[in-house]
Amino acid sequence: MTQHDPATAPEASATAGPSAAGTSGSSAAGPAAEEAAPGTRPRRRSTATDIALIATFAALIAVCAILPAISVGGLVPITLQTFGVILAGAVLGARRGFLAVLLYLAVGAIGLPVFAGGSAGLAPFAGPSAGYLVAMPLAALLCGFIVERLPRTKVAASVPLVFAAGFVSSIVFIHPLGALGMSWLGGLTLQQAFIADLAFWPGDVVKNLLVGIVATAVHRAFPALLPRRR
Numbered sequence: 229m230t231q232h233d234p235a236t237a238p239e240a241s242a243t244a245g246p247s248a249a250g251t252s253g254s255s256a257a258g259p260a261a262e263e264a265a266p267g268t269r270p271r272r273r274s275t276a277t278d279i280a281l282i283a284t285f286a287a288l289i290a291v292c293a294i295l296p297a298i299s300v301g302g303l304v305p306i307t308l309q310t311f312g313v314i315l316a317g318a319v320l321g322a323r324r325g326f327l328a329v330l331l332y333l334a335v336g337a338i339g340l341p342v343f344a345g346g347s348a349g350l351a352p353f354a355g356p357s358a359g360y361l362v363a364m365p366l367a368a369l370l371c372g373f374i375v376e377r378l379p380r381t382k383v384a385a386s387v388p389l390v391f392a393a394g395f396v397s398s399i400v401f402i403h404p405l406g407a408l409g410m411s412w413l414g415g416l417t418l419q420q421a422f423i424a425d426l427a428f429w430p431g432d433v434v435k436n437l438l439v440g441i442v443a444t445a446v447h448r449a450f451p452a453l454l455p456r457r458r
């Protein structure tokens with residue numbers, strides 16, 4: 229019979245639920261779920277768990293991308309991709325969120341039809357949506373960077389704060405780089421490109437609100453999911 233030894237179950241730190249995180253006092257170093265019980269080795273965050281989370285979010289972004297896109301009559305359609313991208317940063321934190329988006333882009337680049345409209349390969353990186361694709365890992369990185377620095381109680385409770393982290397990331401990376409791409413590779417003037425990008429702002433607000441709702445719920449359920457701050 230196999231026995232479950234918490235000290236040798238590193239995935240517990242990433243998947244511990246609310247009760248696990250709140251069973252003893254937190255140290256300044258991080259959540260209680262990662263403290264070692266007396267006489268046991270400290271728990272380490274599992275690489276296998278991280279890889280599984282990164283792959284799961286890459287798959288989620290792919291699903292968001294291949295759901296039917298809405299054409300707004302321009303060069304680039306409305307898609308759900310940025311919901312998955314920003315959610316990856318908000319849930320996994322900067323590093324793993326960035327890697328999840330990179331994995332998604334790599335899978336598409338090598339030929340799986342996971343880009344908007346079921347396209348694949350390197351062509352999307354040379355077309356009008358290239359700026360948006362390049363911006364995606366950076367937006368996940370920034371959203372994760374911000375969320376990791378919020379008080380953990382806020383990350384689990386404040387939809388507006390997580391929404392703001394996602395929206396700031398969109399404003400800093402998605403919209404400017406997307407518009408630059410439409411101008412550079414889509415033959416629009418800069419002014420036309422920034423005007424074309426305005427079509428994505430209402431959807432962006434809705435997607436970031438959804439990120440706020442979903443990410444806070446996930447962090448309530450798995451309080452040790454974000455990396456510890458040192």
Ligand SMILES: O=C(O)CCCC[C@@H]1SC[C@@H]2NC(=O)N[C@@H]21
Pocket residue numbers: 293304305306307308309310342343344352357360361402406428431
């Ligand atoms: O897969 C692709 O080819 C990239 C499509 C990019 C669509 C961008 S993402 C940001 C903006 N918001 C949308 O709904 N669509 C564009």
